Amino acid sequence: MGRSLFDKVWDRHTVGELPDGRTQLFIGLHYVHEVTSPQAFAMLDDLGLGVRMPERTVATVDHVVPTDLPMRRREGARRLPFSDAVAEGMTAALESAAKRFGIRLLAAGSETAGVVHVVGPELGLTQPGMTLACGDSHTSTHGAFGSIAFGIGTTQVRDVLATQTLAARRLAVRRIVVDGSLGPGVYAKDVILHVIRSLGTSAGAGCAYEFAGSTVDTLSMEERMTLCNMAIEGGARVGYCNPDETTFAFLRGRPHAPAREAWDGAVDYWRSMASDGDASYDGVARFDAARIAPTVTWGITPGQAIAVDERIPYPDEGQTVADRSVIREALEYMKLDPGAPIAGTPVQVAFIGSCTNGRLSDLREVARYLSGHRVARGVRALVVPGSMSVARAAEAEGIDAVFRDAGFEWRSPGCSMCLGMNDDRLVGDQTCASASNRNFKGRQGSSTGRTLLMSPVMVAAAAIAGAVTDARDVFDMRPRSNPDAS
């Protein structure tokens, strides 16, 4: 019987079994950031411990950084302190810990600044066949490369800093197979929203999701990252794709990819870690790509999603008592009427960015369609590139001008309005069409703010219409019928 990538990577990184039966798992790469990690460095100090492998630890600043920073600074110039004193304090705490322990810092304001789940892959730090952890639940993103990557709490950040290992339970592996071609205007974001909507927000508890099938095979690395990013929203701490030629091509030549003389050996290792054809799984769920439409959340969990041409459900449409109760709660919070179409729901804010959809391909795809359109009056529209490198590349292609001309704010990189830890927040009960990952109550910085998750192209369509609308109509994306055909 063959083995899955999860089992191969897990076994290779197993240090041993702890007395309680948990695995002591070696972590090949550890990302730390300013929100959940400064406390862990303080814990090390309390215990008189150091950082065991600073060379396998990389620090980023992303959650609290302001996004109105100048995008150019003098070569070698020191970063100017943020005017937000709390953000400055958190950033300075991380910077000082990085310096003290010899940890590589991808500094705020530098050319390598950005959201950890965007920058790590961009630099080639994230590679197949690794274990990878970070004090952030969207660490599942890195599974797109065929690594086993997961979010951890601060105490576990301390464990990894001190020992490069943590105590973990082996996960079950559930295979999510998506076959067929996605229609025009349908993206990886729609696929994952559709999967979560179908399986539920807790179906992945105790599981890793292996994404497979002909649809997944043809996705780019950036699209695979979108897919794996939101595995956690389905309850799966780990989501991954098997590494293939697409993966290797993405990595080749990146600053931290294996050196030239190590490349062939690296590719051999990566290939050997992919799931065997006859691997066994703890469950398989199958989806037909052709049946997936542009998908939008209407409620307060990422599972409360519907196709853009569907109606908002009535409470009695919930399958379980719990589902019905969450539908009722969501309708009340979102101030939406059951039975009404989601299309036409007014939005006041449009946000494109985040570790889910703040990459170059996301911005390129929107820019392809945006020329000649204008953001509706009364809508605030923001684009926050996922990293400085995304911003630079987009600017080189003139994408920033396309967004600006359409009435979008073009901002400097950070997590921004995904979670409102900086000044980018909803106000009152504003409704935001958002390319981010969570529509939880209060998620975007206002305790009554409302979030509708969707793909970046759908966000752009909503910004233009001032309401949720089918991007395929706004941007004329439907395949034309051939008038010569009978």
Added chain:
Amino acid sequence: MPLESIARVTGRGVPLRGEDVDTDRIVPARFLRAVTFDDLGRHAFEDARAEARSRGTLHPFDDPRYAGGAVLLVGRNFGCGSSREHAARAIAKRGVRALVGESFGDIFAGNATALGIPCACVAREDGDVILRNVEVEPATMIEVDVDRLRIRAGEREFAFHMPVAVQRALLDGAWDPIADLLAREAAIGATAARLDYLRWARPKAETE
């Protein structure tokens, strides 16, 4: 670092109805703007508590009937969402020493375990009975028996489950694993030695 064995948690209940209560709701992100965990107790469920007040009702954490409760009674998928350990710590700072619910977010449950707080999974019907029991009679004593995997609520007893390794970690006083992790220095080195990728990095000059 020997820790106490957590074999049993006994106390009154705090009934928190609702499903899919995510960690943003437990501690909204704007209260994570700090480099310590010191102030978290105050901000636990801050928005939900304010919302309850605005309706003229009381959130269970503000309701004097449940003051001093040590066992938080919750629904399905409690603690889903972000990895912020702040969530488990904020609840702990409110005096909670065990949770009972239908299911928990994986990362949240791990964070709670690392603080020595058991998350007991019960059948939905049983969770409802316990919750209603406490709502009707707030003085009901709840006992979460980690050793026997049983919850006693007043006169009734219910089974619960948790991963065997987590149960053992709690019973053995190994819920904070740092001592065990540090004890295997040689094995960690041996694991690192067989991972070729740790040595594939380009020379520094070539990268930055």
